[in-house]
Every structure is written in structure tokens, then in C-alpha cells.
Amino acid sequence: xxxxxxxxxxxxxxxxxxxxxxxxxxxxxxxxxxxxxxxxxxxxxxxxxxxxxxxxxxxxxxxxxxxxxxxxxxxxxxxxxxxxx
Amino acid sequence: xxxxxxxxxxxxxxxxxxxxxxxxxxxxxxxxxxxxxxxxxxxxxxxxxxxxxxxxxxxxxxxxxxxxxxxxxxxxxxxxxxxxxxxxxxxxxxxxxxxxxxxxxxxxxxxxxxxxxxxxxxxxxxxxxxxxxxxxxxxxxxxxxxxxxxxxxxxxxxxxxxxxxxxxxxxxxxxxxxxxxxxxxxxxxxxxxxxxxxxxxxxxxxxxxxxxxxxxxxxxxxxxxxxxxxxxxxxxxxxxxxxxxxxxxxxxxxxxxxxxxxxxxxxxxxxxxxxxxxxxxxxxxxxxxxxxxxxxxxxxxxxxxxxxxxxxxxxxxxxxxxxxxxxxxxxxxxxxxxxxxxxxxxxxxxxxxxxxxxxxxxxxxxxxxxxxxxxxxxxxxx
Numbered sequence: 001x002x003x004x005x006x007x008x009x010x011x012x013x014x015x016x017x018x019x020x021x022x023x024x025x026x027x028x029x030x031x032x033x034x035x036x037x038x039x040x041x042x043x044x045x046x047x048x049x050x051x052x053x054x055x056x057x058x059x060x061x062x063x064x065x066x067x068x069x070x071x072x073x074x075x076x077x078x079x080x081x082x083x084x085x
Numbered sequence: 086x087x088x089x090x091x092x093x094x095x096x097x098x099x100x101x102x103x104x105x106x107x108x109x110x111x112x113x114x115x116x117x118x119x120x121x122x123x124x125x126x127x128x129x130x131x132x133x134x135x136x137x138x139x140x141x142x143x144x145x146x147x148x149x150x151x152x153x154x155x156x157x158x159x160x161x162x163x164x165x166x167x168x169x170x171x172x173x174x175x176x177x178x179x180x181x182x183x184x185x186x187x188x189x190x191x192x193x194x195x196x197x198x199x200x201x202x203x204x205x206x207x208x209x210x211x212x213x214x215x216x217x218x219x220x221x222x223x224x225x226x227x228x229x230x231x232x233x234x235x236x237x238x239x240x241x242x243x244x245x246x247x248x249x250x251x252x253x254x255x256x257x258x259x260x261x262x263x264x265x266x267x268x269x270x271x272x273x274x275x276x277x278x279x280x281x282x283x284x285x286x287x288x289x290x291x292x293x294x295x296x297x298x299x300x301x302x303x304x305x306x307x308x309x310x311x312x313x314x315x316x317x318x319x320x321x322x323x324x325x326x327x328x329x330x331x332x333x334x335x336x337x338x339x340x341x342x343x344x345x346x347x348x349x350x351x352x353x354x355x356x357x358x359x360x361x362x363x364x365x366x367x368x369x370x371x372x373x374x375x376x377x378x379x380x381x382x383x384x385x386x387x388x389x390x391x392x393x394x395x396x397x398x399x400x401x402x403x404x405x406x407x408x409x410x411x412x413x414x415x416x417x418x419x420x421x422x423x424x425x426x427x428x429x430x431x432x433x434x435x436x437x438x439x440x441x442x443x444x445x446x447x448x449x450x451x452x453x454x455x456x457x458x459x460x461x462x463x464x465x466x467x
Binding site for chain 2: 009
């Protein structure tokens, strides 16, 4: 599926949109980390929690659990939370 | 290229800030400085340290406002950088204690000279980590991260500094790689004689805020602890509650800050030691009255030096603003070089980098308009 990444993570990917596979959000993040080593830990902490200023959306709905299931033809949007002035 | 600790290389000043890192390369006289930076513009860099054992490897403790923490590593003095494969991260929750995640790596310490590629890291919230491959991969170190007693002493996130409680001042005895110290804000000072398998507390003589019980380690807030390179049985400490010295094997800290001028007091963050004279140290006092402004007392910044181990202190402010300067100098933001006439350096919360070529007698501003400075280190390159 297509995954949109925030600008803060383009140093890993070189671009905003990338491809990644997985049946759940956790799988997609693992696949991203295989392709772009280190990227997952910048978004997800060591206890498997989405970091405070990262938001995930799938098909326009916010995703709060890494066990959230995904469709292969959908788009996962990973964005930086609006957290500053 | 190699780093040198003898004092005849050229000095490079490593500046870590809230918005990136800079390297200032000095000429032989430390008069002209070549600026290299910004590195990691926009990243919060809490510490930038050169490995004195190889003179090439730089580690930078980094995060951004949105992303989790990591360690960047350079083996060519900052020309190129790579991210650590496994940054410091806590393990799963044990024994019913809450699970923790590293918010940021705060402190980096190269290991003993005989333990090539070993590094230690202190984090926020308080955690101790070790790398054995030059900072590529990190693992929780020692028992303390998951020890119920230590977790109690670490307190909650409200018991630490405003941007999180910290483990800092990781010290390796230059005579023995198994002899370690570290400090926690909050949580006291701790010592290991067995390479980190066990730690014991080292807080006797340290005071806490009035009304609290000094036997409870959560109330102890050492800001910065340093070991004398020329007399490793001596350590100095700048604490939330004063300036201290300890001469081992004594286990009792002596509050040498009581000899500071009363109108200045002995509250501050950094503690800076002379590389060759164990009786000479410098501090940067701050205002710890009423609501704790944490700025220079009276808006008149000054370094204070003792040349006799803390019995007497002299003010060093020639060249510094004589009023309306409301700086804070953080605990990692003041340091020395090892030149024959020792250079002193400090960075301010307002983004100014100051230096003295003569051990504090005269001060010059080396750079202005940087972001808030979090750490200043030096290395000597030849």
C-alpha cells in the first residue's frame, strides 16, 4: 500500500510517499523499518506506543492501535501532530 | 587525524543546542575560529561528544519535537553521519512496575581507555545504557533501570527537571574501568566497584531542600558531578543545594559552597575542573532564591573559581556584561580545554558562546545568536 510520511522522516526515505506491505499497522511499520532502518523507533516507542506527536490515519479515520487491520488498496497517512505555534 | 589529551593540538569546541549542533575549530592561539554547522538543524541535541580514544568518532544524542530519540554517529569528525542501529531503549515492564520509554538521551560518556568502543549513556527518564561497538547498538546496563528500589528513588516525572528527570554524570575511573559513578536528578549519586553489577549510594553530607528528609534519595538533586583527572580520588559536585567536594575513601561530601559570597550563594548547574590542578575548579552561580529564576544573580553573570579546593572563591567577570544579562548556563554547557593556559568555555540559554584563554581572567564572546545551548565540550585535534 501507499504510505505518506511527514517531512521529518524524509531523511530516511528521500520522499513523501513510499510503498509498504502488511495486514496490520504494526506489520506495515515493521516493513517500513526493513526498508528504512531506524524509522519505526522514531514513531513508535520501545513499549509499542505511538509517540505523542505522531498521528496515523487510514481511509480518513484516525488509527490508535497498531493492531488496526488495513486493506492493501488503502493509504496510510503518518503525520506530525500539530503541537507547536 | 587523532585526538590528543596532552594539550598541544588545536581545540575544537562541540556545541549542542536545542536546534542543532555546531563545531568551532580554533587556530593555534584560540583567536580565530572556523565554524562548522549547523549539523542536524532543527534537532534537539542534548550532548555531542568526541571519543578521545580514536579522535574521530563523534556521538550526538538527538531527537526532534515530533520524533523519538536516537544517536547519530560520525567517524570523520562530522563530515558524514549515520544513525545508531539500536538507540537506547528500555526493556519490557518487570515485576509489576510501569513500562518506560526513553524520551531522550541526555548524557554520553566514552568508556575507559582500555575498553575501546565502550560508551555509556544516561537518559530521561533515568536510565543507564552501554554500547560496546562505538555507539552503533545500545543495551540497558546494570540492574538499576528495573530495580524497584532505584525506581522508587527516581521518583515520578514530576520529581525531575522541567523537561524530564535525568541520569547524568556517568563517570569512569581512569584507573579502573569497573569503578563507575553516576548521578540522577532526582535520585542522588551512586557508585559501583564491580563494573556496574551492583551500585551503592554516595549521598552522605549532601543537603536537600529544607523540610525534606535527606535519607530519602528522591529528594537529592545533584546537578553535575566531576572526577578530578589529576587526582581520581577527588570529586566535585554542583548540587541543587550547594557545591561539594569528596576525597575518597571518605564517603562524606563536604559543602565547600558555604565559602562562596553570601549574596551570590552556591546554587548552579555546571561544575568544571582544572585538567591538572585538583584544587582549581570553576562554577557558574545562578539565582536560587524565591521562585528560582535560575539566572545569574542580579543579572550580572560571573564565573567563580577556587584555587584551594573550595576554601576561598574569586569572582571572574572581566569581559562579561556588567548588568541586565539574564542567562542560565546548563549543567553540560561549561567546560575546559587542556592547553597550557587552560581555556574555559560556556554556552548560554540565550545562545551565546563565551571563552577565556587565561583560566577565567578575561572573557570574550565567541559566537552569538545560536539556539539555546544545551552542552559544550572540547577536544584537541592534531
